[in-house]
Amino acid sequence: MRKKDLSPEEKFGATLKAIRLSKGLSQEELAFSANLHRTYVGSVERGERNVSIRNIFVLCEALDIKPSDFFREIEKIKGSK
Amino acid sequence: MRKKDLSPEEKFGATLKAIRLSKGLSQEELAFSANLHRTYVGSVERGERNVSIRNIFVLCEALDIKPSDFFREIEKIKGSK
Numbered sequence: 830m831r832k833k834d835l836s837p838e839e840k841f842g843a844t845l846k847a848i849r850l851s852k853g854l855s856q857e858e859l860a861f862s863a864n865l866h867r868t869y870v871g872s873v874e875r876g877e878r879n880v881s882i883r884n885i886f887v888l889c890e891a892l893d894i895k896p897s898d899f900f901r902e903i904e905k906i907k908g909s910k
Numbered sequence: 911m912r913k914k915d916l917s918p919e920e921k922f923g924a925t926l927k928a929i930r931l932s933k934g935l936s937q938e939e940l941a942f943s944a945n946l947h948r949t950y951v952g953s954v955e956r957g958e959r960n961v962s963i964r965n966i967f968v969l970c971e972a973l974d975i976k977p978s979d980f981f982r983e984i985e986k987i988k989g990s991k
Contacts, residue, residue, distance in 0.1 A: 836964075837963045837964050837966075837967040838963060838964065841963050879962040879963055879964050880962065880963045881960040881961065881962055881963075882918045882919060882922050882960055882961045882962075882966065883917075883918045883919065883960050885918075885963065885966075886918040895981070895985060896981040896984070896985070897978045897979070897981035897982040897984075897985055898978070899981075900976070900977040900978035900980075900981050901978040903977070903978075904976060904977070904978055
């Protein structure tokens, strides 16, 4: 039985955290460069936010990653179609 | 002077429409298979919706396209970073 499939929000959050850490950024630094609140970034990473397309672009730009590459990382998560 | 850069919502909507048409689907058919309302799909295509990650996954699944491929199409739009 596969671990409960992660929700889209949880997959997005886990990927955001992994890429942020791979770039050596803290939540504060990512939030600052994305012009978002740190607590918002934390809640996104915990999978608590149904993130919008606008913030997806803002977060990807702050991480200096193309959204298509970001979603390719999401798709590597087990249980992703 | 470049045409006003499209907003994320407008880029998403234009891409959704292009891919839907390339698959020979009407808005009704896409909305039905995505379990969304037809008027919602129309408003997304017009760039009026700040679409959420959950609906991005739902729409991509209904179009049988990976989100990463969908965003690669968005990135082909002039003025996209």
